[in-house]
Amino acid sequence: MSQLSTPRRRFGAALPTWSTVAMIAAAAVGVVQFGPSRLSAAKPFAAIDDGSSALSAGASLNAFGSSREVMLRFALPNAPVEFPLEVSGDPAGLSYGWVPVRDTLAMDGPRAFAGEDLVAPSVPGFYRLAVLRGADRQIIPQPTLAVMVPFAAKVGSSLNGYRIGTYLAERFRGHTDHPAGFLEVQENDLGLRVSRHLTLGDFVTHDAQVDVWPKYVALNPRLLDKLELVLARIGGRARLAAQANGEQDVALDVHSGFRTPLHNRAVRWSARDSRHQYGDAADVAIDANGDGLVTLTDELLVAQAVDQVEAEHPELVGGLGLYVSRRYRTPYVHIDARGKRTRWKG
Numbered sequence: 001m002s003q004l005s006t007p008r009r010r011f012g013a014a015l016p017t018w019s020t021v022a023m024i025a026a027a028a029v030g031v032v033q034f035g036p037s038r039l040s041a042a043k044p045f046a047a048i049d050d051g052s053s054a055l056s057a058g059a060s061l062n063a064f065g066s067s068r069e070v071m072l073r074f075a076l077p078n079a080p081v082e083f084p085l086e087v088s089g090d091p092a093g094l095s096y097g098w099v100p101v102r103d104t105l106a107m108d109g110p111r112a113f114a115g116e117d118l119v120a121p122s123v124p125g126f127y128r129l130a131v132l133r134g135a136d137r138q139i140i141p142q143p144t145l146a147v148m149v150p151f152a153a154k155v156g157s158s159l160n161g162y163r164i165g166t167y168l169a170e171r172f173r174g175h176t177d178h179p180a181g182f183l184e185v186q187e188n189d190l191g192l193r194v195s196r197h198l199t200l201g202d203f204v205t206h207d208a209q210v211d212v213w214p215k216y217v218a219l220n221p222r223l224l225d226k227l228e229l230v231l232a233r234i235g236g237r238a239r240l241a242a243q244a245n246g247e248q249d250v251a252l253d254v255h256s257g258f259r260t261p262l263h264n265r266a267v268r269w270s271a272r273d274s275r276h277q278y279g280d281a282a283d284v285a286i287d288a289n290g291d292g293l294v295t296l297t298d299e300l301l302v303a304q305a306v307d308q309v310e311a312e313h314p315e316l317v318g319g320l321g322l323y324v325s326r327r328y329r330t331p332y333v334h335i336d337a338r339g340k341r342t343r344w345k346g
């Protein structure tokens with residue numbers, strides 16, 4: 001692997017095909033030992049000079065998290081964005097731009113590729129990456145880039161007329177945890193896919209501000225990755241269970257994703273400093289055995305899947321709460337990625 005320890009090549013320097021292939025293969029299996037300069041071939045892209053002049057660009061597999069199913073990348077305005085890309089054809093003369101999901105005729109850019117990371121647009125919103133060369137423009141359909149509104153834009157307990165409340169970090173010394181920023185969600189963004197099984201609408205706070213737009217959502221990509229890893233485990237099991245009556249995808253119902261601190265205080269039985277406020281928790285009901293009902297059996301299957309995912313991905317450890325008592329109409333599971341293993345029953 002010594003060939004991978006060479007200093008980072010600037011964009012425009014032709015990479016020999018053999019090392020490019022080696023680096024892509026290494027990146028695909030999650031190897032991050034790229035020598036002292038921490039060179040990652042996929043940042044910003046691995047150029048595959050296949051001799052053809054046609055522009056062909058796509059996101060690398062490692063742009064989608066460990067689950068390969070996360071379809072949103074996060075950045076603050078004007079901040080660096082890690083967006084692993086593979087581009088084939090002649091890498092000369094390439095540039096990039098950001099195309100708003102809601103207005104595909106507009107574009108932020110073009111900008112030249114420089115250094116390892118791309119640079120996010122200055123205006124919060126949802127964007128697709130466009131790779132440009134001359135008159136050629138190729139839009140990468142996934143992942144979507146979410147440019148967040150910085151946390152500091154919240155004034156008092158509100159952000160742009162949407163009531164959020166305050167975090168402990170804003171009220172007490174010694175508390176530092178708060179979301180880096182919020183996704184700005186317009187009504188027609190609710191269907192935006194954030195991962196294979198989840199949409200933005202799954203994470204919006206269910207409170208009395210029904211007609212207030214835009215709404216704001218804190219969401220952590222680690223939660224999305226963890227949920228998809230759990231669903232992948234359950235999916236395999238559900239398919240096996242459902243073989244007799246045909247293959248189905250996992251039935252999933254998100255009861256609660258992001259909760260503003262203001263709303264969290266009003267939710268019965270909620271933890272005072274619930275992880276839902278930080279965007280790394282979700283309450284989900286999953287029909288894990290595919291029998292059409294959500295029962296205690298399903299919750300135990302989900303719990304088993306969470307344990308397995310945490311064993312394989314220690315970086316995604318967190319809370320697991322089983323809510324199975326008669327207090328709840330249907331049992332559900334709280335899953336979070338707080339970084340510390342925690343278990344409870346409600």
Ligand SMILES: [Zn+2]
Binds near residue numbers: 256276282283335
């Ligand atoms: Zn919860």
